[in-house]
Amino acid sequence: MSRSFGLVGLPNAGKSTIFNALTAAGAKVEAYPFCTIDPNHGVAAVPDERLDRLHALFPVKRKVPTTIEVVDIAGLVQGAAHGEGLGNQFLAEIRGVDAILHVVRCFEDPEVAHPTGTVDVRRDIEIVEAELLLKDLETLDRRRERLSKVARIGDKTARAELAHLERLITAVGAGTPIRNLDLSTDELALVRDLAPLTAKPVLYVANVGDAGENAHSREVAAVARETGAGWVAVRGRLEAEVAEACADEEERRAFLAEYGLTESALVRLVRAAYTLLSVITFYTVEGPEVRAWTVPQGAKAPDAGAAIHTDFRDRFVLAEVMRLDDLLALGSERALREMGKVQRAGRDYIVQDGDVIHFICA
Ligand SMILES: Nc1nc2c(ncn2[C@@H]2O[C@H](COP(=O)(O)OP(=O)(O)OP(=O)(O)O)[C@@H](O)[C@H]2O)c(=O)[nH]1
Numbered sequence: 001m002s003r004s005f006g007l008v009g010l011p012n013a014g015k016s017t018i019f020n021a022l023t024a025a026g027a028k029v030e031a032y033p034f035c036t037i038d039p040n041h042g043v044a045a046v047p048d049e050r051l052d053r054l055h056a057l058f059p060v061k062r063k064v065p066t067t068i069e070v071v072d073i074a075g076l077v078q079g080a081a082h083g084e085g086l087g088n089q090f091l092a093e094i095r096g097v098d099a100i101l102h103v104v105r106c107f108e109d110p111e112v113a114h115p116t117g118t119v120d121v122r123r124d125i126e127i128v129e130a131e132l133l134l135k136d137l138e139t140l141d142r143r144r145e146r147l148s149k150v151a152r153i154g155d156k157t158a159r160a161e162l163a164h165l166e167r168l169i170t171a172v173g174a175g176t177p178i179r180n181l182d183l184s185t186d187e188l189a190l191v192r193d194l195a196p197l198t199a200k201p202v203l204y205v206a207n208v209g210d211a212g213e214n215a216h217s218r219e220v221a222a223v224a225r226e227t228g229a230g231w232v233a234v235r236g237r238l239e240a241e242v243a244e245a246c247a248d249e250e251e252r253r254a255f256l257a258e259y260g261l262t263e264s265a266l267v268r269l270v271r272a273a274y275t276l277l278s279v280i281t282f283y284t285v286e287g288p289e290v291r292a293w294t295v296p297q298g299a300k301a302p303d304a305g306a307a308i309h310t311d312f313r314d315r316f317v318l319a320e321v322m323r324l325d326d327l328l329a330l331g332s333e334r335a336l337r338e339m340g341k342v343q344r345a346g347r348d349y350i351v352q353d354g355d356v357i358h359f360i361c362a
Pocket residue numbers: 009010011012013014015016017018028029030031032033034035036037073074075076107108109112207208209210235236237238
């Protein structure tokens with residue numbers, strides 16, 4: 001299943017620019033704030049060198065990469081939660097995403113207005129996070145209001161849930177994002193249900209401008225370290241131009257090399273995001289298709305099979321597992337079989353990043 005990401009940030013931070021760099025979808029980008037009104041939704045195929053090499057070894061008809069979904073919403077400003085600006089009404093759009101991409105403006109450009117006049121990374125991050133916290137408070141409060149009526153008539157489960165809600169409300173009210181709390185099983189269930197924004201993992205995207213990393217982006221790195229978030233530096237405008245001008249990753253790479261960059265923003269961002277989400281990639285070669293799949297780290301073979309087809313979990317008999325590195329080194333499946341390097345794995349096998357798996361089902 002593809003992972004989804006929601007872009008948040010101040011107006012003019014470069015969210016739509018980053019959206020375009022990732023999806024090459026050509027969303028509207030302007031030097032004035034609130035250029036984005038309606039949310040942009042896009043899908044990007046994840047460039048994957050390992051998949052390319054696997055496909056070269058098994059030149060079947062189709063090469064199917066994993067995909068990511070990206071949602072780009074209007075900028076958030078101070079007071080958004082109380083109706084300022086446009087961003088707040090669209091926060092609901094990103095309730096369903098797996099992780100937040102928080103775009104932080106790290107470029108100076110007098111042509112592009114900054115909503116508060118100057119770039120100040122810590123303050124800018126705080127403004128946006130405060131809005132996310134306020135949005136969560138609103139979500140949690142609404143649930144509390146509804147539940148307290150039921151709890152009053154003596155419903156035991158409602159009363160228990162209310163207690164969990166109170167703890168979350170106190171923490172969020174004090175400025176602690178839910179992702180930083182140690183949650184009990186019951187609280188986790190509640191969080192799954194309500195999908196509050198501050199429970200989602202955050203990847204800071206430092207939009208550094210054409211010249212590359214600078215003092216502002218180093219500050220973003222420091223914030224990420226302090227809060228346990230991920231971060232990645234992206235030359236937004238340059239990457240968006242390259243993404244839109246070049247049809248494939250190879251062409252992009254040749255272009256970016258001229259600027260001393262070895263990989264596109266999409267590749268680097270996905271790598272950081274997959275690490276943050278603790279997901280790994282495995283591969284299949286079946287019929288006319290070589291294909292990449294993402295599953296949570298620690299997934300057992302039947303669960304990985306279920307990513308392909310839900311009934312693989314129950315029908316699972318055996319997985320034949322090859323290491324992609326072995327395949328690339330030895331050049332053929334046959335060579336691996338002869339060397340005894342095809343592992344027959346049972347239900348308890350934990351899938352590893354880079355496995356090439358053939359599922360045998362009943
Ligand atoms: N100099 C410079 N300008 C950039 C860069 N990235 C984006 N911009 C410019 O910043 C302005 C705002 O970019 P957008 O991508 O529209 O910003 P946004 O965050 O989507 O803004 P809203 O939709 O208004 O919230 C545009 O004029 C972009 O061209 C960059 O790397 N360097």
